[in-house]
Amino acid sequence: MKSILIIMTVLTLFLITGCTTEVYKSSIEDGNNAIQKADYEEALNQYENAQSENNTDEARNVIKLLQLMNEGANAFEDGNMELSISNYGEVLDMKQNGLDIWVRLKVTLKNLRNMQN
Numbered sequence: 001m002k003s004i005l006i007i008m009t010v011l012t013l014f015l016i017t018g019c020t021t022e023v024y025k026s027s028i029e030d031g032n033n034a035i036q037k038a039d040y041e042e043a044l045n046q047y048e049n050a051q052s053e054n055n056t057d058e059a060r061n062v063i064k065l066l067q068l069m070n071e072g073a074n075a076f077e078d079g080n081m082e083l084s085i086s087n088y089g090e091v092l093d094m095k096q097n098g099l100d101i102w103v104r105l106k107v108t109l110k111n112l113r114n115m116q117n
Contacts, residue, residue, distance in 0.1 A: 024053040031062070040069045065094050083117045088112070 031046030044066040050058035072087030 024050045024056075027053065028059070035066075040066050040073065043082070044070060061094065065091055068094075068104065081112055085112050085116065 027046045027050035030048065031043045034040070034043035034046060039108045046064065047059050047063050047066060050056075051063060068087045072084045072091070075081075075083035075087065
């Protein structure tokens with residue numbers, strides 16, 4: 001009887017771990033797709049969901065990056081060019097591998113600096 005209980009416990013743990021990994025991977029993939037569409041709020045939501053499933057350095061770093069992107073976009077909409085440039089500059093300094101936002105961000109930052117002058 002004890003051995004059946006142990007086996008059931010181990011199987012349950014494997015199932016829980018497997019589901020968590022799938023939710024994490026799916027959220028990361030959805031977040032990356034949102035980044036490709038420049039929907040940084042949705043990307044942030046997806047990465048926060050991934051982090052709640054599995055608190056990894058990858059999720060934490062991208063969440064910080066996306067928070068800066070959102071703050072920069074909001075500052076730009078509010079006419080606060082200095083804050084927008086500062087936030088976008090921080091994002092460029094982060095150099096998170098595998099995310100295709102740097103080319104667009106470099107162009108955006110260049111345009112913001114030109115607008116400021």
